[in-house]
Amino acid sequence: MDVSHSRLLVAAPLRVEVWALRPGLDGCGVMRTGMGSARSQRAARRILEAPAKRVAVAGLCGALTPDLAPGDVVVASSLLGGDECFPTLESGSLRESLAHVGIEARVGPLLSVDHVVRGAERSQLADSGALVVDMESAWLAAGAGGRPLAVLRVVLDAPGREIVRPGVLRDLGIALRRLRSAAPALAAWAAPLQTDRSAALH
Template identity: 45%
Template sequence: MTGDEAPGLVVCAALRLEARAVARGLTRAPAVVVGYRARHAARLPGCAAVAVVGFGGALDDRLAAGDVVVAEEIRGGGQPVPCPAARTLAAALAADGLRAHAGPLVTADRVVREPERRAWAADGSRVVDMESAHVAAALPAGVPVAALRVVVDGPGHPLLRPGTVTRGLAARRVLARTGPALERWAAALA
């Protein structure tokens, strides 16, 4: 790639910790930190595709810490954004040995409490984050987006409890294994 070409895929994460983890498995795509609630999403470089990755909270009580949820649709903050290749990406992650699922993702503006979890779970949403809808809204029309979250907390294992650190470290190891499938997803778009 010359200095004038835009990258094919840009992988973005809210936290430097998440970006460093996913970068371990990437060979061609850059991992970019967009900040808490994606406050730096407008600074993303031009690209052919974007993947939003990181940790998330399960809404579906069948999900366990370390499971990967790939968004079929990103909800929150406006019109839902469809992610038509979600099942293909989830299958690629499963082929790499990860427990991967597909389903709707919802972006919240704060840490979600139990009543909100139940309401979003009732509408079919499987995981919650704080960035994906903001990143999707910042993209130019026509740029494909994927969103995946590794479950750290959820029903039965709340975020602000002992055990979060252990679940977070396990989730970081899982996130580090998602890069190859993300790059295969982006290559298939070309």
């Protein structure tokens, strides 16, 4: 866990997500928070105490709609689930930073639940309006404490491409490479001035 930097703290639930993100987050802090709601709630208290000026959550997710596939990048416009609702996130500027590194991101609601979503439950949860689902973001977001917050997730599993299936390792590689390529955009999003953001992307 490295939270010594004051510009940006990125919370990533899994070790493999931290591994993918860290090379592109020069000058930023990264915290591995653990999977699931309970670990995320505990991590949120640590995030709240961290000196960072901005907070981001980044990692993998599941798609709820069939127009998303492994490797697609989603920036959350709002978070559903958990004890609080975060209706407005820093989605526009992060999407712009992603575009500068050649990544076209979808923007839309993200739903956090306390279990792995499979099969027909995807379409049921899609009725909430969410594009993707994870098990942490809504709880981790509480750690922002009023600071600018962004959530970036990369699709790993999707309708017809479940988390337990042949080929999942190939899709995991695709998703992690995309997460790694998106990391510099997170660092640029946290730059205090637009000129600094541009410099961070080059």
